[in-house]
Amino acid sequence: MFAEELYNKLRSVQNGTVLCQYSMENCERLVKLINEINELKKEKNTAILAHSYVAPEITFGVADYSGDSYQLSKNAMETSAQTIIFAAVEFMGETAKILNPNKRVLIPGANPGCSLAESITGEQIKKMKEQYPEHTFVCYINTTADVKAACDVCVTSSNVVKIVSKIPNDKIVFLPDKLMGENLKNELEKMGIKKELALHTGTCYVHEQYDPDLVKYFRIQNEGLQIVSHPECHPGVAMLSDFVGSTGQMLDYIRKLPEEHPILLLTECGLNARLQSELPNRRFIGSCSLCKYMKSNSLENILQTLKEPDKAKEVKLDATVLAAAKRCIDNMFAYCE
Numbered sequence: 001m002f003a004e005e006l007y008n009k010l011r012s013v014q015n016g017t018v019l020c021q022y023s024m025e026n027c028e029r030l031v032k033l034i035n036e037i038n039e040l041k042k043e044k045n046t047a048i049l050a051h052s053y054v055a056p057e058i059t060f061g062v063a064d065y066s067g068d069s070y071q072l073s074k075n076a077m078e079t080s081a082q083t084i085i086f087a088a089v090e091f092m093g094e095t096a097k098i099l100n101p102n103k104r105v106l107i108p109g110a111n112p113g114c115s116l117a118e119s120i121t122g123e124q125i126k127k128m129k130e131q132y133p134e135h136t137f138v139c140y141i142n143t144t145a146d147v148k149a150a151c152d153v154c155v156t157s158s159n160v161v162k163i164v165s166k167i168p169n170d171k172i173v174f175l176p177d178k179l180m181g182e183n184l185k186n187e188l189e190k191m192g193i194k195k196e197l198a199l200h201t202g203t204c205y206v207h208e209q210y211d212p213d214l215v216k217y218f219r220i221q222n223e224g225l226q227i228v229s230h231p232e233c234h235p236g237v238a239m240l241s242d243f244v245g246s247t248g249q250m251l252d253y254i255r256k257l258p259e260e261h262p263i264l265l266l267t268e269c270g271l272n273a274r275l276q277s278e279l280p281n282r283r284f285i286g287s288c289s290l291c292k293y294m295k296s297n298s299l300e301n302i303l304q305t306l307k308e309p310d311k312a313k314e315v316k317l318d319a320t321v322l323a324a325a326k327r328c329i330d331n332m333f334a335y336c337e
């Protein structure tokens with residue numbers, strides 16, 4: 001790759017702060033790392049998976065696959081590479097390991113947490129099961145392997161409504177995202193489906209920041225505005241949105257929109273960056289929010305992980321937890337067939 005090529009891809013990215021903007025000098029520095037990573041990953045039979053929220057130089061420069069949680073979990077099963085470097089957060093790396101127990105999965109990020117995954121433990125679920133003995137436990141993919149191992153079905157933001165609507169049991173515990181749970185309740189109600197939903201208290205610290213009153217303000221100020229948001233946002237934001245979906249579904253929706261609509265995209269800045277690069281003539285208004293966990297991945301720590309994998313970055317799971325968590329994820333795939 002040449003610096004000009006990278007610069008042409010990234011020159012339209014301008015959300016967040018000036019730190020998110022790319023100069024030719026910046027691209028000249030990045031492209032050296034990109035070329036070194038791309039050489040080394042071939043030599044070492046390694047695939048790089050990247051969530052759309054990581055920095056765009058990773059998505060456009062070195063990723064073999066990039067997408068939403070559901071798509072990436074499928075890509076993790078597709079790749080023939082023996083090692084997977086997952087530029088995202090820990091629960092995504094764990095999912096890749098659960099689906100590929102014989103592969104080596106490494107997470108390069110320095111701080112690969114997630115406020116949702118950290119909001120609940122497997123032990124808590126065991127106690128909740130005493131409180132809700134007749135309920136089906138549905139967990140969002142943004143949970144640890146321990147939590148998945150204690151639940152019945154896993155869902156992602158792309159299939160949560162579809163799966164919960166198909167579950168025969170009317171009593172459901174949905175966890176850990178309270179806001180996604182409230183959005184789910186509203187969607188089921190619109191479909192005329194009656195379910196008794198018990199929720200946990202977790203939130204995504206990035207998406208909960210969006211305020212319905214501010215969204216209304218943008219709507220009034222911008223004629224023809226299309227508001228697109230993630231289901232981790234507040235229900236007041238979801239209700240004002242023209243489209244609510246996973247990161248992959250939001251990409252598809254915006255790609256198909258007629259050019260004249262200005263767009264307010266309420267999610268992590270990485271997705272805005274992908275779209276600003278891909279659709280430089282579209283008008284994206286407002287600002288986005290950064291996830292410190294996703295942004296702890298960098299070309300530098302990917303290169304370091306390729307050169308000399310640090311043991312602490314390798315995903316290791318207890319065999320019993322892995323098998324139970326796999327059952328929970330396999331149930332998701334079965335509902336999606």
Ligand code: 13P
Nearest residue numbers: 068069070156157246247
């Ligand atoms: P997606 O599954 O929509 O990619 O979401 C993952 C995530 O962490 C959103 O904050």
Ligand code: SF4
Nearest residue numbers: 114115204205206291
């Ligand atoms: Fe977790 Fe929110 Fe970051 Fe997604 S954006 S990884 S839900 S903290």
